[in-house]
Amino acid sequence: MTAQEELGASRVAPGDGVRLGRTRLTHLPFVLPPVAVLVFFFLGPFLVVVMMSLRYSELYGVTTGFTVSNFVQLFSNPLYRNVAVTTVEMSGLAMVAQLALALPTGYVLAHRLGRWEIPGLLLLVMADELNPLVRIYVWRLILGRDGLINTLLTGLHVVNEPVPWLLYSKFAVVVVLTVGWLPYVTIPVYAAMKAIPKQVIEAAADLYAAKMELWLRIVLPLCAPGIAIAIILVFVPMFSEFATPVLVGSPSSMMLGNSVADLMLEAGDWGTGSALSLLMLCLAAGVSVLAYYLGRLNQSH
Amino acid sequence: MRAGTLPTDSTQALQKDDRHDGARMARLVRSAGRGLARVWEKTSQAGPVAWFILMLVVVYGSFLPLALFSFNDSIVVAFPLRGFTLRWYSEALADPGLRQALGNSIGVAAAVALATVVEGTLGALAIVRFRYRGRSAVTGLMVAPLVVPWLVTGIAALLFFNYLHVPLGLFTVGIMHVVVIFPFVAFLIASQLTAIGREQEESALDLGATQLEVIIYVLLPQLAPVLGASAILAFNWSFNNFVISYFVSGFQELFPVHIYSMLRHAQNLPVINAISTLISVVQVLLFYLAWRLVRRTGVESGAALLGGRGL
Numbered sequence: 001m002t003a004q005e006e007l008g009a010s011r012v013a014p015g016d017g018v019r020l021g022r023t024r025l026t027h028l029p030f031v032l033p034p035v036a037v038l039v040f041f042f043l044g045p046f047l048v049v050v051m052m053s054l055r056y057s058e059l060y061g062v063t064t065g066f067t068v069s070n071f072v073q074l075f076s077n078p079l080y081r082n083v084a085v086t087t088v089e090m091s092g093l094a095m096v097a098q099l100a101l102a103l104p105t106g107y108v109l110a111h112r113l114g115r116w117e118i119p120g121l122l123l124l125v126m127a128d129e130l131n132p133l134v135r136i137y138v139w140r141l142i143l144g145r146d147g148l149i150n151t152l153l154t155g156l157h158v159v160n161e162p163v164p165w166l167l168y169s170k171f172a173v174v175v176v177l178t179v180g181w182l183p184y185v186t187i188p189v190y191a192a193m194k195a196i197p198k199q200v201i202e203a204a205a206d207l208y209a210a211k212m213e214l215w216l217r218i219v220l221p222l223c224a225p226g227i228a229i230a231i232i233l234v235f236v237p238m239f240s241e242f243a244t245p246v247l248v249g250s251p252s253s254m255m256l257g258n259s260v261a262d263l264m265l266e267a268g269d270w271g272t273g274s275a276l277s278l279l280m281l282c283l284a285a286g287v288s289v290l291a292y293y294l295g296r297l298n299q300s301h
Numbered sequence: 302m303r304a305g306t307l308p309t310d311s312t313q314a315l316q317k318d319d320r321h322d323g324a325r326m327a328r329l330v331r332s333a334g335r336g337l338a339r340v341w342e343k344t345s346q347a348g349p350v351a352w353f354i355l356m357l358v359v360v361y362g363s364f365l366p367l368a369l370f371s372f373n374d375s376i377v378v379a380f381p382l383r384g385f386t387l388r389w390y391s392e393a394l395a396d397p398g399l400r401q402a403l404g405n406s407i408g409v410a411a412a413v414a415l416a417t418v419v420e421g422t423l424g425a426l427a428i429v430r431f432r433y434r435g436r437s438a439v440t441g442l443m444v445a446p447l448v449v450p451w452l453v454t455g456i457a458a459l460l461f462f463n464y465l466h467v468p469l470g471l472f473t474v475g476i477m478h479v480v481v482i483f484p485f486v487a488f489l490i491a492s493q494l495t496a497i498g499r500e501q502e503e504s505a506l507d508l509g510a511t512q513l514e515v516i517i518y519v520l521l522p523q524l525a526p527v528l529g530a531s532a533i534l535a536f537n538w539s540f541n542n543f544v545i546s547y548f549v550s551g552f553q554e555l556f557p558v559h560i561y562s563m564l565r566h567a568q569n570l571p572v573i574n575a576i577s578t579l580i581s582v583v584q585v586l587l588f589y590l591a592w593r594l595v596r597r598t599g600v601e602s603g604a605a606l607l608g609g610r611g612l
Contacts, residue, residue, distance in 0.1 A: 027431035031439055034424035034487065038442050041480045045457030048464045105356050112349035120353055122592060127360045129534075129588040131541045133557045134577040137564060138363035141370060146379030148366050179359055186356075232448070240450035243543060247564065257452050264456055264548075274460065277453045284450060 049274045057271030070275035080259065080276070087255040090170060091238040094177040098185040098234065099227065101178075106189035106226070107219065111198060121190065124183045132180070136247045139176050143167040143248070172248040173255075177238050185230040192226025193219075228295025235291075236284040256280060364581065371574040378570045389575035399576060402559035406540050409471050409555065413478045413539040414532045420479060421486030421531060422524070426516070429491045443484040454481060455548035462549060469551025477549055478539040486531040493527040494520070530594040533587050541584075556580075 056067050074080050105124075113120050127135070142148045143166040150162035165171055196219065204218045242257035256276065263273035370378050374386035393399060428440050446454065458477045462469060497520070505515045521528075543557035550558055560577075563569040 027427065027433050030423045030427040030431060031433070034420050034427060034483065035439055035442060037420060037480060037483070038446070041458070041461075041476055042442075042446055042454070045454070045461035048461045049453075049457045052460055101356065101359070104352055108349040108353050113353060116350075123357055124360065126585060126588050129537055129541075129584045130364075130581050131557060131560075131577070131584070133541075133543050133560050134367075134581060135363070137560075137573070137577070138367045141366040141378065142363050144379075146377075148380070151380040179363075182356075182360060236448075237450050240452040242452050243561065247561075257450075260452065260456060264459065270460060273456065277456050281449065281453055284448065284453075288448065 053274035070271040102185040110193035170253040188226040188229035225295040228291040231291040371578040393576040402554040406556035410539040414536040417535040420483040424487030425490035451544040455545040530591040533591040
């Protein structure tokens with residue numbers, strides 16, 4: 001069947017969307033496979049988590065009867081409260097540090113690098129293609145007792161003894177989190193900076209004497225949507241970090257992700273672990289909604 | 302300024318000399334000013350460049366000691382360096398556990414890349430090329446795996462497979478990798494579909510092609526570069542994935558999980574340095590290849606490549 005033969009039969013009004021063509025192709029073969037995979041292997045698991053969180057749990061998922069005691073335990077046990085505080089503290093610090101680094105970087109990338117803009121962007125993005133575990137591990141070689149920084153400091157006689165708190169500490173976790181997720185903060189900030197017309201910055205620079213004022217009153221508000229996206233993209237995953245505290249942290253720098261992993265794999269308490277997973281999910285949703293409104297609030301300025 | 306002065310007598314000559322000096326001075330001051338301005342311009346240009354280079358050092362600097370130590374002839378990973386050796390590379394490539402883990406990871410990643418591109422193409426067509434009730438629900442469903450932390454997805458999958466009595470292994474790892482990676486690939490392909498526009502499709506349909514023919518002969522050839530890049534990225538993301546693999550791999554070894562357990566023992570560190578350096582170089586090359594493929598599609602989709610993995 002050549003196209004010519006079918007020409008007459010296939011005449012349809014232009015712009016008729018899906019109905020174009022001789023045989024109308026149904027959307028089902030395209031919609032069903034992805035939806036089936038997601039419903040079965042993504043929603044299905046969460047159904048099991050919800051179910052588990054509401055049941056008495058013996059070891060490794062053997063359950064007896066329904067209860068809310070898993071959630072009660074999460075809120076009454078001071079252990080989880082302390083871990084939650086540490087988690088907020090460390091990921092909050094990392095987030096602030098990331099924004100402090102990403103705002104100038106995004107601006108430079110969007111407006112000051114000229115023809116190096118795209119190569120620069122790619123170089124930043126490429127960091128994410130490297131193995132995340134390797135990216136965490138390499139910091140041991142920098143921050144460790146015999147690492148680069150301590151070797152330099154003792155070699156230059158800045159300190160007599162290697163600084164011990166550089167590695168296996170909260171400091172190390174914050175540093176590694178900051179650097180590890182930095183590209184994800186920089187890219188949305190860059191996109192927002194890119195959307196600011198050059199003339200706006202130049203005009204503002206002509207009218208305002210102080211650079212500080214230019215940043216606070218022009219650049220930052222215009223960047224708000226990018227900052228909001230950065231927070232959604234990065235803050236929540238940092239919350240659920242699990243490898244970083246294990247590899248470069250200390251017992252006092254364990255995060256909620258570690259609590260969940262321990263409950264699941266070490267303690268075998270799948271009920272409490274499921275409840276904590278659900279709480280983290282709610283937290284993720286909460287932060288996303290908050291950041292979304294933060295972005296919109298500033299945009300209406 | 303000099304053109305206006307015509308010396309007639311000695312006084313005038315003297316004056317002229319004076320004025321000449323003044324003019325020279327002014328010229329000097331002015332050129333000094335210009336020079337300063339140029340230096341200022343240069344530094345204000347150099348400032349941003351220096352800042353950006355500093356950021357690259359922050360992000361990549363830690364890989365320098367990794368590469369150095371991978372060639373360092375000592376089992377102790379500490380400064381000062383001892384001498385050059387390729388021993389750790391040959392040990393890494395001969396290590397049976399590491400080989401097994403690498404083989405598993407590469408096999409899973411290849412299967413995931415294939416499945417992801419197929420599912421991603423279907424998903425992209427489903428969200429941008431058809432109109433039907435519930436399309437926004439389908440889009441929402443595809444966004445969900447991108448915003449849920451991987452840790453939570455991994456744990457949910459562990460409970461799920463346990464509940465259904467599915468034995469954990471490479472198969473469960475592959476399935477869950479597809480679940481978290483294909484939506485991103487779908488959005489990448491969808492952005493390219495939107496960029497292509499519908500004119501060619503509509504002309505093809507007007508000329509009598511079936512929709513299936515349109516997809517095979519009109520859309521797929523234009524999507525080929527993006528599909529190639531998607532396959533490369535999906536391969537790499539699957540290979541890199543630690544959190545989900547950790548929870549659903551059971552007794553099967555995968556590269557990141559294996560490295561994670563090797564890190565407990567200090568005598569493994571030189572081998573880890575060598576294999577990490579090697580893998581990183583390969584990953585940089587893969588990324589470059591993916592970028593070459595999508596370069597012509599424009600900066601936005603090129604940049605869109607990047608954003609999806611770590612969620």
